[in-house]
Amino acid sequence: xxxxxxxxxHRDPQLFYWILFPITIVMILTGMLRHYATVLMASDPKKLDxxxxxxxxxxxHGMNLRANYHVLSxxxxxxxxxxxxxxxxxxxxxxxxxxxxxxxxxxxxxxNAMEGMMGMMKNQMAMIIPNTxxxxxxxxxxxxxxxxxxxxxxxxxxxxxxxxGVATRDMDPRWMSSISWYxxxxxxxxxxxxxxxxxxxxxxxxxxxxxxxxxxxxxxxGPGVDPNKQFLAEAENLAVIEHHSVLDGVEQRLLEGIxx
Amino acid sequence: MAPSALxxxxxxxxxxxxxxxxxxxxxxxxxxxxxxxPPLNKLLSGSENSEKWLQYENLxxxxxxxxxxxxxxxxxRRLIVRFGDDNERVQALRGLVxxxxxxxxxxxxxxxxEYNQILSGNDTNIPIAxxxxxxxxxxxxxxxxxxxxxxxxxxxxxxxxAWSELSDIYVSQGMYSQAIYAMEEVLVLAPNxxxxxxxxxxxxxxxxxxxxxxxxxxxxxxxxxxxxxxRSIELCDDYLRGYYGLKLVTKRLLIEGALAAxxxxxxxxxxxxxxxxxxxxxxxxxxxxxxxxxSLSHDRGWRGYSEGDIAVARDLLGEDESQVxx
Numbered sequence: 001x002x003x004x005x006x007x008x009x010h011r012d013p014q015l016f017y018w019i020l021f022p023i024t025i026v027m028i029l030t031g032m033l034r035h036y037a038t039v040l041m042a043s044d045p046k047k048l049d050x051x052x053x054x055x056x057x058x059x060x061h062g063m064n065l066r067a068n069y070h071v072l073s074x075x076x077x078x079x080x081x082x083x084x085x086x087x088x089x090x091x092x093x094x095x096x097x098x099x100x101x102x103x104x105x106x107x108x109x110x111x112n113a114m115e116g117m118m119g120m121m122k123n124q125m126a127m128i129i130p131n132t133x134x135x136x137x138x139x140x141x142x143x144x145x146x147x148x149x150x151x152x153x154x155x156x157x158x159x160x161x162x163x164x165g166v167a168t169r170d171m172d173p174r175w176m177s178s179i180s181w182y183x184x185x186x187x188x189x190x191x192x193x194x195x196x197x198x199x200x201x202x203x204x205x206x207x208x209x210x211x212x213x214x215x216x217x218x219x220x221x222g223p224g225v226d227p228n229k230q231f232l233a234e235a236e237n238l239a240v241i242e243h244h245s246v247l248d249g250v251e252q253r254l255l256e257g258i259x260x
Numbered sequence: 261m262a263p264s265a266l267x268x269x270x271x272x273x274x275x276x277x278x279x280x281x282x283x284x285x286x287x288x289x290x291x292x293x294x295x296x297x298p299p300l301n302k303l304l305s306g307s308e309n310s311e312k313w314l315q316y317e318n319l320x321x322x323x324x325x326x327x328x329x330x331x332x333x334x335x336x337r338r339l340i341v342r343f344g345d346d347n348e349r350v351q352a353l354r355g356l357v358x359x360x361x362x363x364x365x366x367x368x369x370x371x372x373x374e375y376n377q378i379l380s381g382n383d384t385n386i387p388i389a390x391x392x393x394x395x396x397x398x399x400x401x402x403x404x405x406x407x408x409x410x411x412x413x414x415x416x417x418x419x420x421x422a423w424s425e426l427s428d429i430y431v432s433q434g435m436y437s438q439a440i441y442a443m444e445e446v447l448v449l450a451p452n453x454x455x456x457x458x459x460x461x462x463x464x465x466x467x468x469x470x471x472x473x474x475x476x477x478x479x480x481x482x483x484x485x486x487x488x489x490x491r492s493i494e495l496c497d498d499y500l501r502g503y504y505g506l507k508l509v510t511k512r513l514l515i516e517g518a519l520a521a522x523x524x525x526x527x528x529x530x531x532x533x534x535x536x537x538x539x540x541x542x543x544x545x546x547x548x549x550x551x552x553x554x555s556l557s558h559d560r561g562w563r564g565y566s567e568g569d570i571a572v573a574r575d576l577l578g579e580d581e582s583q584v585x586x
Contacts, residue, residue: 047382047384048384049383049384050383050384050415051415053384053415053416054414054415054416057415057416057417057418058417060417060418061417061418064418064448064449065448067451068447068448068449068451069448070451071444071447071448071451071457072444072447072448073484073529076440076441076444080448246491247484247487247488247490247491247529250487250490250491250494251486251487251490251532251536251540252536253490253494254490254493254494254540254543255536255539255540255543257494258493258497258543258547
């Protein structure tokens with residue numbers, strides 16, 4: 001079988017210095033810029049006023065009681081349960097007791113909710129704008145070049161990833177175009193940013209996207225949730241608990257469990 | 261164990277606190293207070309971590325305790341430079357320094373007025389609210405402190421620290437059932453805290469032995485005290501305080517013997533029968549003497565007990581023996 005001849009492309013060695021390095025440096029600099037922009041734009045966590053805090057923590061208190069009722073003796077549990085259920089059902093812990101039973105306000109009209117959304121928008125913008133700019137900058141200046149040859153062999157599947165913008169069918173996938181280098185930088189600079197900015201940096205958009213998919217913990221008290229309904233549900237949860245105590249028969253457990 | 265500036269210094273012995281505050285100049289010198297802009301800070305001053313600020317906070321407390329006000333101020337200045345003047349925690353620490361430096365009641369009143377002013381501007385400033393309560397308590401105005409605590413707990417009922425402080429205040433006034441209620445709230449927030457279980461057992465025992473308790477509720481309290489101590493031992497093997505309490509309660513019940521025989525009906529917890537009490541007493545005695553013996557001979561793995569606790573446990577065991585010989 002005939003050996004496939006080694007592909008050689010004569011490139012100007014200057015390509016290396018005038019494309020590869022600029023792209024890398026620009027990517028790093030925009031990452032740092034994005035980090036500081038996010039830090040500057042980040043709004044302080046919203047301060048809760050006393051009523052709102054009371055509402056949230058009272059609900060949490062009910063949840064704690066529901067989760068850990070077994071540490072209490074029956075009389076003390078029943079006393080707490082009765083008190084909490086009465087308070088929950090009468091809306092004693094609500095931030096504004098007057099608005100009970102009314103439909104929840106439109107989240108768009110609530111200034112607090114708007115602020116949260118604005119924060120998210122700002123973050124999104126800080127990601128999208130620089131990416132678009134750099135992408136178009138690279139496209140405008142460096143598209144259509146092969147800039148380097150990777151020092152290791154690759155299968156044909158990598159062609160579309162590494163040779164974006166260079167539509168040559170027979171070229172060895174080891175050759176790489178500038179756009180591909182840009183993509184590699186997007187995905188591969190995380191450790192550089194970790195070194196430069198600390199591990200909690202906002203430079204890398206991949207991490208941010210992960211976060212958005214991830215937990216929705218703030219949703220419990222978020223806008224659009226009717227606290228009165230939460231309280232009623234919690235009261236019901238408390239009411240159906242069948243009490244047993246961890247103290248029941250603990251002496252016997254102890255005598256059996258501990259051998260001298 | 262050498263005291264570390266990373267642990268809160270509230271439980272340190274005076275000697276340990278002194279040793280810690282003597283480290284202060286070295287710690288202050290080892291880290292410069294100049295803040296470089298990143299990324300220079302990476303290269304010049306090492307990474308910033310939360311431990312450093314925790315260290316400063318704890319240093320302030322032990323320095324104040326040992327009278328090294330100068331070092332405390334130096335630490336406080338660094339915290340102010342880093343977190344700003346209006347950070348809640350920094351405000352509380354500043355108040356703490358002022359309280360410690362107050363020489364007379366008038367100065368304390370000044371600090372109290374300052375706290376009130378801060379709280380009138382921002383009524384959810386929990387660190388300051390807690391400082392104010394502590395200050396009221398140390399000035400002897402217990403009823404004010406109690407009502408302030410109750411008000412704090414009304415809007416923040418998930419604060420275990422505040423609940424246990426409330427319990428402590430009630431105990432100091434002899435209001436045991438309220439103290440037990442507050443301690444149970446702590447337990448709801450931290451269901452597996454064995455020290456809280458043991459503390460609750462102690463409270464039940466105190467309530468039972470307080471003068472003027474009806475015999476029905478006396479048995480209730482004693483029964484629950486046994487259960488609480490047993491639970492604390494179940495959660496933490498070789499827990500000296502749990503065994504000590506268990507022994508104390510069972511011993512008392514065995515001496516009273518006859519009284520334990522008649523049970524009140526319809527109550528939640530009933531006292532176990534005499535046989536069980538005896539076995540519990542034996543278990544507690546055996547375990548206590550093992551702990552005392554091993555700890556006194558400095559066996560490996562038995563060194564964590566404080567000397568005071570061991571001495572008290574030995575006294576309790578000694579009492580027992582002298583009764584037997586008599």
